[in-house]
Structures are given as structure tokens and as C-alpha cells.
Amino acid sequence: MKKNGFFETKKGKTIAAAVILALLVIIPLLMDNNIILKQNKYFYVLLCLIGIYTIITSGLDILFGYTGQISFGHAGFFCIGAYGSVLLTHPGWGLGKLTGYVLPPILSILLVACITACIGALLAVPASKLVFHFLSMLTIAFNQIIYLIANNFSWLTNGSIGITSVPAVTILGFSFSTVSSKLRYYYLVLFFVIVLLVVKTHIINSRVGRGLIAIRENPTAANGCGINVAKYKIMSFAISAFYVGLAGGLYVHMIGFVSPDTFIQNTSVIFITMLLFGGSGNLVGPILGAAVITFIQEGLQSLADYRMLIYGVLLLIIILFQPQGLSGLGKTFSGLAARGKGGESNG
Amino acid sequence: MSMFISLLVGGLVLGCTYGMLSLGLSLIYQASGFMNFTQANLLMFGAFVCYQFFGVWEIPFVISLILSVAIMFCVGWGIERVVIRRLVAKKAKNVYVVLSTIAISIIIENLAMLIWNPRQHYFPSIFKDSSPIKIGSASIGKESLLCIVVALAAMVALHFFLNKTKFGTAMRAAAQNKTAASCMGINVNKTIGITYGIAAALACLGGILIAPKMTAYYQVGNQISMKSFAGAVIGGYGHIYGAIVGAMFVGLLETFVGAYISSAYKELIVYGVMILFMIIKPSGLFNAKVYE
Numbered sequence: 182m183k184k185n186g187f188f189e190t191k192k193g194k195t196i197a198a199a200v201i202l203a204l205l206v207i208i209p210l211l212m213d214n215n216i217i218l219k220q221n222k223y224f225y226v227l228l229c230l231i232g233i234y235t236i237i238t239s240g241l242d243i244l245f246g247y248t249g250q251i252s253f254g255h256a257g258f259f260c261i262g263a264y265g266s267v268l269l270t271h272p273g274w275g276l277g278k279l280t281g282y283v284l285p286p287i288l289s290i291l292l293v294a295c296i297t298a299c300i301g302a303l304l305a306v307p308a309s310k311l312v313f314h315f316l317s318m319l320t321i322a323f324n325q326i327i328y329l330i331a332n333n334f335s336w337l338t339n340g341s342i343g344i345t346s347v348p349a350v351t352i353l354g355f356s357f358s359t360v361s362s363k364l365r366y367y368y369l370v371l372f373f374v375i376v377l378l379v380v381k382t383h384i385i386n387s388r389v390g391r392g393l394i395a396i397r398e399n400p401t402a403a404n405g406c407g408i409n410v411a412k413y414k415i416m417s418f419a420i421s422a423f424y425v426g427l428a429g430g431l432y433v434h435m436i437g438f439v440s441p442d443t444f445i446q447n448t449s450v451i452f453i454t455m456l457l458f459g460g461s462g463n464l465v466g467p468i469l470g471a472a473v474i475t476f477i478q479e480g481l482q483s484l485a486d487y488r489m490l491i492y493g494v495l496l497l498i499i500i501l502f503q504p505q506g507l508s509g510l511g512k513t514f515s516g517l518a519a520r521g522k523g524g525e526s527n528g
Numbered sequence: 529m530s531m532f533i534s535l536l537v538g539g540l541v542l543g544c545t546y547g548m549l550s551l552g553l554s555l556i557y558q559a560s561g562f563m564n565f566t567q568a569n570l571l572m573f574g575a576f577v578c579y580q581f582f583g584v585w586e587i588p589f590v591i592s593l594i595l596s597v598a599i600m601f602c603v604g605w606g607i608e609r610v611v612i613r614r615l616v617a618k619k620a621k622n623v624y625v626v627l628s629t630i631a632i633s634i635i636i637e638n639l640a641m642l643i644w645n646p647r648q649h650y651f652p653s654i655f656k657d658s659s660p661i662k663i664g665s666a667s668i669g670k671e672s673l674l675c676i677v678v679a680l681a682a683m684v685a686l687h688f689f690l691n692k693t694k695f696g697t698a699m700r701a702a703a704q705n706k707t708a709a710s711c712m713g714i715n716v717n718k719t720i721g722i723t724y725g726i727a728a729a730l731a732c733l734g735g736i737l738i739a740p741k742m743t744a745y746y747q748v749g750n751q752i753s754m755k756s757f758a759g760a761v762i763g764g765y766g767h768i769y770g771a772i773v774g775a776m777f778v779g780l781l782e783t784f785v786g787a788y789i790s791s792a793y794k795e796l797i798v799y800g801v802m803i804l805f806m807i808i809k810p811s812g813l814f815n816a817k818v819y820e
Contacts, residue, residue, distance in 0.1 A: 245623075310810075314557075314765075315761070321757075322758075322799045322806075323803075326796060326799050326800070329796050329799075330796070446750065447634075453630075486641070489638045490635060490639065492634060494635060496628075497632065497635065500615070501614065
């Protein structure tokens, strides 16, 4: 088990993934029918949130963990995804208000993710030339601008009041409304999480992924090997933005409400904390970080005043003592994490 | 005309405050090559420390000012000593150093909120006789004038400290080339630590001077953080005089846009100008070196 541990082999990994997947599908289903534990709507919301945050942190991981580019503006992409999807589907706002026609939510989520990817690519054009300090600043400014637009352009976004009663996702007449059943929406989120994680794995193991890793290790050497550094950085930004935009759409159709306060600068910091806490540059880290931080967040609901302080301290401790995050704690930790996550789902 | 003068003074006051921050940012960038996101929250914290001395315990203003500046100097030095130096010694990636400053700034902000509760605190007026000074038809608050005068004095003092004293020369040498400087017997760690301290002290001074106008509030840091960065970028990041000019520009731009166009869009315009500078001329007005 030491050098060629079961979970290190390809077959083992496939089996582990299949087992986790089966658990994630079956346990909520059993819960919904009160076979094990009790039906608990709040718990489904938590699972959905973890799924959405997993998508975000995985997207951020492509940018930060694999390409080595920092972004403190991912809440801005999140905001574009959320507001974009609302404006395309809400009968009273945006497209619905202007033309009377609205898009079906599932289509708008995908469309908005593509738009977010384009905006990410646009942002990356100047960003790919800057040293990382200026990159972090540019992304913060981007976040602030998006927030200010959402907050100040009342005719478009209803300002700080926000937009309520966002339509639910419907696919071919099958409603994913979160009012009647949160469980259905959980499966929708799970579907997207799995697809996006598979896509991420394929990107990372492709020519593009190796190019990104080369840029992270040494941009000059990568350039010397014939990698178009600027182009790959732009691609990385766009892919990352696509993930986060999609997560934004999923988020807003679950919550059914959108207001600018969700997308303040602190949200971006929380995303970074999740990623670093879980461990960047691998598949399991972002999932782990999203899950643990979401549970911490919900556990600390009564200590809302201390929440950001705790994030700050956590972030500092991770940076100082455990830069690899949770998933770097041990070599076989991915196997342990699989069991740990299954256990968490049980509780 | 009187509106123009009072706007000009208001803009200069804001510009001076941003200038104190941008100056600290540039000093740190020159000395260590890192960006520091704690500056703005140090400003907020410094203002709160002074509020505690002056407003709550009613210690005379000059003494509370000196005390809080001294405390913040130690805080800045301490941050470098405890966190940054340790990370640099571990050869951590640059990204992690920047992240650590963000973590510290979150901690400072929330500590201030917990210590002094999230209310806005009114900073007592510094002068007993608070009647404004008349210039032509415009009347200007004494605190505004004090802010501009002290900020300018601090900038001039810093200029002489860096150029005329032995330690300032050592700091500039360490900023130019660490290895060569340490070969010449300069304690590079010490100069970097003191640079962080000076930056924190400048931020504290700026915070105290702006506090009577903006009230002491734990989110002040977030409000002005990006604007001080905008000032530093527009002037040319890492260029000390550029930082002052850029910050003044940002302060004036914000005030005049807020007064003549729309106060809802003033921040958008400031950030827009900063992003334009980043895209078109990242080296800023004073041609600082910023490309990878």
C-alpha cells in the first residue's frame, strides 16, 4: 500500500470516485424518503452550496493552482453569472422588461457562463501582461466595478434592494423549483459539478493543461519552449470565468433572490480561502475546501461577527504553516478524504 | 468660486490621505518588492487608536497623535517581523506573501470592529475654537488645513530622511540591490522592517488627520484601500513622488466628479481611470518599472 497504494492507481481512483458518486446520489435520496436520518431541507441547501462553491473553487484552481495567476475578483464573475442569468430569465427585469421574451433558465445559465468567459478573456488581455501584484489589484478593481454597477445602476439591477422571485430552472417541463423540493436541485448541481470536474481533469491532462503548468513553474522557460504565454493565460482566465459564471447562475436560481451584497470583495477572499484551505493544484483540494469552509460558515452562524476574523486567521495560518492545504497533509489523503467526505454526508 | 475653492481643499485633503497610503505602498514596494494590502486598514486602526487616546481618555491631541503613530510604527514593524520575513525566509511564492497581507488586513479590520463595535464614532474636533478660516468668500475648516499642512510636512520630512540621513541612504541602497547592500554592511532585514514601520506610521498619520472629516468607522479601510492603490498606479507604482502626485490626482478627481457629475459614479470613474492606466500605461506618470 505504500508506494503503489490502491487509491494511487488509476483503477483505484476510478473505483473511489464511483463509490463517492454513488454515496452522493443515494444518501440524499434515502434521506428524502426518511429511510436513513430525516428529511432535512436545510441540509440539501448546504449540499447545493457546497456543490456551487466546488465549481467556483475548481475554476479558481485552474487559474491559481495550475497557471499561477492570482485573482481577487472572482466574486465579480460570480456576480456577472448571477445577475446575467436573472436579467435573461426574469419577466420583470432586463430582457423580459425590454422585449417581453425570456430565455429558459437552463439555457441562460449556459449562455451567461459563456458571456462570463468572454469577459474573463477581455480582462485577461491586459492582465496577462502584468506582474502578479498588479494582477491582484486589477482583479480587485474589476470586482469593485462590477459590485458598483450592480449597486448603482438601479434601472438595470434594482440597486441595493436586489431582485426577488427569480424563476426556477425547468428542463423539458420538469421543474427544478427549490420551493417544492430542494433535492431535485441538488441533483442538478451534482450533475454540473461532475461534468465540470471531469472537464477540468481533461483540460489539466491535455496539451493546454501542461502548458498552464509550465507557465506556473516558469513563464520565461515556458515561453522558450514555444508556449504562447499570453494566449494560455487568457485561456486560463476564460475557463476559470466560465466555471464561476456557471456557478453564479446555479446559485441565483437556487436562492431565488439576488442582491449586490453577495458579491462584495470579501466573497472573493472567501473563495481564495476555500481554495487554499483545501489545497490548490489538484482535484480533491477545491472540493474539500468548499465543503469544510461551508460547514464552518454554517456552524459559525451564531458567531456572525467573528466570521471574517476567523477566515482571516485561518488564511494566515494556512499560508504560514500549511501552504499545500488540507489535501497536502498526506500522500494517501485523497483516499482518506473520500471516506471523510462520505462520513460528512452521513452526518 | 467659493464652491470651487472648498472643493479644491476637500480634494486636497482626500488626496493627502490617499497620498500617505500610496507613499507607504511605494516605499514598501521599493524596499521589498511586495504589495501590501494592509495599508488602508492600518490607517483605519491608527485612527481608532488615536480616537481611544484623544476621544475616550482625553489625552491632549499632540501626545495622543505621537503615541498612536509610535504604536502603529511598531505594529507595522511587527507585521514584517512576524509574518512577511518568515514567509520570505521560507522562500514562499510571492502570491502567498500578498495573500498574507490580505489575511492580516481582514484580521485588523475585524479586530477593530470587535474592539470598538461597528458603530461610526465621531472624532472630537481637534481645535477648541472650530470656526472656519475665510479665504475670499470660501470658508475652510481648520482641520482640513491642518491635514494638508501635516501631510505635506510629513512628505518633506520623508524626502529629507531618505536623501540626507545615513539610515535613509542605507534604505535606498537596500531597495536597489539587497545583496550589494548587505555586502556593504547594511542590515537589510532591519531596513525593510523599518520601511514597513514607516509606512504604517504614515498610514496612521493620514488616518488621524482624516478622522474628523470621515468619522472613525471600521470599514473606512475598505472604502479608501483601492483609491490609494489607484493613486500609486497612476503615479507609477514604486515611485515615491509619483505616489503623491497620483494620490492628489485621485483625490481631486473624486471630489470634482462627485460634485459636478454624480456622486454615484465617482468611484466607478476613479477605478476606470486606474484600469485605463493599467492597460495603456502601467508604468504610470513617472515611468516606474512594472512589467514582468
